Amino acid sequence: MMISPEGYYEEHLKGKTKEQIMTAIRGLKQEIGHLKNTMESPDYGKELIMHPSEDTRLHWTREYLERAKQAYAEAGGTYTLSKLEEKVADFDANIDAILKITFSFGGFFGGYRSYVVELSDGLKAYTKLWEDEEPLALMDVDKEEPFTRDTFMAALMDLHIGEWRRRYSTQRFGYTVCDGTQWELEFEYSNGHKPVRIDGDNSYPYNFNKFQMLFGIDETEEDEDE
Structure with missing residues (x-):
């Protein structure tokens, strides 16, 4: 306790x-x-x-x-502040200026699905696989209602993404994995802040599942895509 x-x-x-x-x-x-x-x-x-x-x-x-x-x-x-805390503070200070979020994951054979959230005018989301684009409804699972821009950004803030590493790899733990799943996350800003990019190869941040839930992604869906 x-x-x-x-x-x-x-x-x-x-x-x-x-x-x-x-x-x-x-x-x-x-x-x-x-x-x-x-x-x-x-x-x-x-x-x-x-x-x-x-x-x-x-x-x-x-x-x-x-x-x-x-x-x-x-x-x-x-x-x-430590270097990490400065990075966290910078991400948090600019979170309201995020213009677009692009989250992509997949593999060589199954292709890469992208989840895109545009925040310039409210909240617009869609997915892309190859050349196909489909609208995406973002749901707040806890409240069982659609996200608004404000509630989506609040949920994003709670994930402490500013703490995430720039790259995730199994080599950090002494593993080498061929093929598998690669992912990439990019934040674009409206205030001149340079884009923030994070990626991984079969390795993920500690709260990655919670992040995926913002886009309505669960492990079952990932398995189907692979």
């Missing part, structure tokens, strides 16, 4: 010096990295998942980290 952020503060941070709090911050950041690496491993899910799950622990560790940063400031510290 996970404790609340205030419970974490009372148990681990209250009365500590800023140096001690910074040590806790480093530990929380390491734990977040460890949890994401565990969930991104090709072997993840092959064994029984412990409770609370890595996903739950990741959520609450993020909350503890934010509370620890607050405590650090209250103790007189000035927090300096």
Whole structure:
């Protein structure tokens, strides 16, 4: 069972010096990295998942980290963003300027299906496979209603995509996979920000399934396309 952020503060941070709090911050950041690496491993899910799950622990560790940063400031510290945190802050600061999202995945034999979301005037989505283009209805599964531009962007924000690596590969875990599934994600902006591109080869971010659900994609559909 996970404790609340205030419970974490009372148990681990209250009365500590800023140096001690910074040590806790480093530990929380390491734990977040460890949890994401565990969930991104090709072997993840092959064994029984412990409770609370890595996903739950990741959520609450993020909350503890934010509370620890607050405590650090209250103790007189000035927090300096890491390179990763600067990248996250940049992505989040420009999220409202996203003009177009293109998400493509597939393989050599089955072709590559693209899911395109245009945000210049409301919310328009469609899919493309080879030369065929079809409209796409984006549904908020939790609320069981169509996404609006605002609710879609809020769901996108919750995925912490700014933390994602620029490239995902099984080689990171000592695996080499031939063929299989490749994917690419591109964000284009209306404010002059350079496009953000992320891609992968049979390897995915820890919350990739949640991302796919924004487009109504599930594993069954992927299997059919392959």
